[in-house]
Amino acid sequence: MMAMDLLRKAPVHPFVPEGRGDGKHVLILGAGLAGMAAAYELGKLGYRCTILEARDRAGGRCWSVRKGSTHNETGQPEQRASFDEGLYFNAGPSRIPHHHALTLHYCRELKVPIEVYNNINESAYYFSEGAAGATGNGPLTNRKVRIREIHNDLRGWISELLAKAIDQNKIDTGMTKEEGQKLLEYLRAEGGLDIDKLYKASARRGYMEPPGAGEKAGRIADPYRLSEIIASGLLDPDFYNVAEYTYELQMTLFQAVGGMDKIAEALQKQLAGLIHYRAEVQAIHNLAEGVKVDYKDRDGAQSIQADLCICTIPLPVLSNIDHNFASDASRAIDNIAYVSTGKIGLQFRRRFWEQDEQIYGGITHTNNQLTQIFYPSNDYLSGKGILVGYYNFNEKARMTGELSYSRRQELALEKGSLIHPQYRQEFETAFSVSWQKTRYNLGGWAIYSAEERQTLYRALLTPDKQVYFAGEHLTYLNAWMAGAFESARSVVAALHSRVTGQRFSYPAS
Numbered sequence: 001m002m003a004m005d006l007l008r009k010a011p012v013h014p015f016v017p018e019g020r021g022d023g024k025h026v027l028i029l030g031a032g033l034a035g036m037a038a039a040y041e042l043g044k045l046g047y048r049c050t051i052l053e054a055r056d057r058a059g060g061r062c063w064s065v066r067k068g069s070t071h072n073e074t075g076q077p078e079q080r081a082s083f084d085e086g087l088y089f090n091a092g093p094s095r096i097p098h099h100h101a102l103t104l105h106y107c108r109e110l111k112v113p114i115e116v117y118n119n120i121n122e123s124a125y126y127f128s129e130g131a132a133g134a135t136g137n138g139p140l141t142n143r144k145v146r147i148r149e150i151h152n153d154l155r156g157w158i159s160e161l162l163a164k165a166i167d168q169n170k171i172d173t174g175m176t177k178e179e180g181q182k183l184l185e186y187l188r189a190e191g192g193l194d195i196d197k198l199y200k201a202s203a204r205r206g207y208m209e210p211p212g213a214g215e216k217a218g219r220i221a222d223p224y225r226l227s228e229i230i231a232s233g234l235l236d237p238d239f240y241n242v243a244e245y246t247y248e249l250q251m252t253l254f255q256a257v258g259g260m261d262k263i264a265e266a267l268q269k270q271l272a273g274l275i276h277y278r279a280e281v282q283a284i285h286n287l288a289e290g291v292k293v294d295y296k297d298r299d300g301a302q303s304i305q306a307d308l309c310i311c312t313i314p315l316p317v318l319s320n321i322d323h324n325f326a327s328d329a330s331r332a333i334d335n336i337a338y339v340s341t342g343k344i345g346l347q348f349r350r351r352f353w354e355q356d357e358q359i360y361g362g363i364t365h366t367n368n369q370l371t372q373i374f375y376p377s378n379d380y381l382s383g384k385g386i387l388v389g390y391y392n393f394n395e396k397a398r399m400t401g402e403l404s405y406s407r408r409q410e411l412a413l414e415k416g417s418l419i420h421p422q423y424r425q426e427f428e429t430a431f432s433v434s435w436q437k438t439r440y441n442l443g444g445w446a447i448y449s450a451e452e453r454q455t456l457y458r459a460l461l462t463p464d465k466q467v468y469f470a471g472e473h474l475t476y477l478n479a480w481m482a483g484a485f486e487s488a489r490s491v492v493a494a495l496h497s498r499v500t501g502q503r504f505s506y507p508a509s
């Protein structure tokens with residue numbers, strides 16, 4: 001029927017409220033993804049939108065650092081990026097899970113090309129740092145070990161242990177003999193066990209000498225013993241196999257070609273003339289009808305009124321802004337916590353991780369302050385490249401955030417050199433972002449306890465008179481762009497229902 005033009009093609013991720021908002025003026029605070037997506041959808045419905053944005057750019061956390069990018073953190077001088085032209089570093093989002101349908105929908109609708117982001121790379125490393133000479137260090141401490149070696153050894157040893165326990169009736173499985181047999185067969189395959197159900201060396205964990213032509217069969221190393229792995233700290237939480245087991249981190253993941261900010265840029269293009277930059281909101285007041293917002297721009301103190309408002313300002317920032325919200329909303333704004341997190345981009349003159357170590361994308365994990373090193377999933381085999389030298393959270397992020405930019409760089413180089421000795425020779429320039437110290441964010445993303453979801457979180461899901469709250473913090477998709485998009489649609493639906501008097505909600509209830 002579509003081919004015959006008898007049926008209209010359904011939008012991939014439909015959002016088609018009925019009715020128009022013509023004549024209504026909506027003031028949107030913040031030109032991050034939530035604010036811009038809200039303005040974009042409201043514009044389709046005929047609303048007049050004005051966006052106030054404190055920064056001189058749109059996108060908020062959806063930010064890729066390029067040559068000339070500047071950044072301000074509390075207590076630090078302005079930082080300016082001197083990466084080479086064409087190189088970039090995603091200081092905020094870097095991955096789009098394949099099931100984040102709305103993020104992918106906007107990429108499709110706004111024609112933002114995407115490419116696969118290689119999140120899982122068994123060729124990258126685990127590096128367990130231990131204090132020099134300390135008791136408790138194992139033979140693999142302070143040594144980089146390919147992830148595939150540890151993953152396969154752990155699978156092997158754990159499968160062997162389980163197989164033995166089942167074989168010898170050591171555990172009460174409650175299974176029939178046939179079921180036990182099936183499980184044993186599975187464990188043999190899962191762990192790569194031999195005919196006697198023992199774990200021995202296998203090609204799964206890679207080669208000491210790779211196979212090749214003629215007589216070169218390849219040489220496989222013996223597995224590490226389980227006790228060695230444990231003693232070396234490689235069974236500690238820092239090295240849990242999160243990527244394959246966490247829903248959001250399972251392949252396939254994507255990234256926007258040329259930097260994740262291409263998504264923000266595409267939205268921004270749709271909103272020509274609507275975004276008022278360097279307009280820092282200072283007060284938000286509900287009036288008997290409508291809303292009044294005071295802000296400061298290049299020309300000084302300003303004030304603007306509108307019928308309705310969508311506030312996407314991150315809560316730690318909003319907490320310092322004057323308002324007349326009800327006490328429940330006010331309490332939520334002041335008490336919802338945000339995670340501390342930071343990243344550093346390191347430009348190298350040579351992609352030594354590819355050339356010397358066959359690492360193409362993926363992540364090295366370490367228990368030191370770096371937490372993770374991200375390898376780029378783009379421009380493989382090209383000349384220069386930018387690594388994410390650390391991507392850390394909580395206490396480690398707070399500690400690095402307290403350092404000056406040059407000390408952060410030094411930390412990344414010092415600790416990174418333990419894993420990649422090429423660092424010092426190949427390093428060119430760095431740029432770091434500590435999100436909890438970043439003006440207009442003051443945190444990475446919202447985090448809630450189960451109890452707070454029932455109290456603080458809920459207080460902001462309904463509008464405070466004429467002011468609606470939106471952003472990643474008002475979803476169960478914290479730390480994801482999808483949260484910003486889902487939240488934008490949710491408030492647009494609520495606002496539009498109010499204006500048109502119809503019952504329409506998103507997500508559909």
Ligand SMILES: Cc1cc2nc3c(=O)[nH]c(=O)nc-3n(C[C@H](O)[C@H](O)[C@H](O)COP(=O)(O)OP(=O)(O)OC[C@H]3O[C@@H](n4cnc5c(N)ncnc54)[C@H](O)[C@@H]3O)c2cc1C
Nearest residue numbers: 030032033034054060061093094095281471472479480481
């Ligand atoms: C380190 C990091 C890694 C991430 N990784 C991923 C990832 O891999 N994949 C993914 O999908 N998501 C990721 N995210 C999450 C994603 O970036 C966010 O969920 C999303 O960008 C939030 O959008 P937002 O519009 O809700 O908020 P923001 O982007 O913070 O937008 C809020 C806007 O309000 C503006 N503002 C603040 N104060 C004022 C004021 N006083 N006056 C006017 N304007 C103001 C800000 O400048 C900003 O533009 C990551 C985030 C971080 C920080």
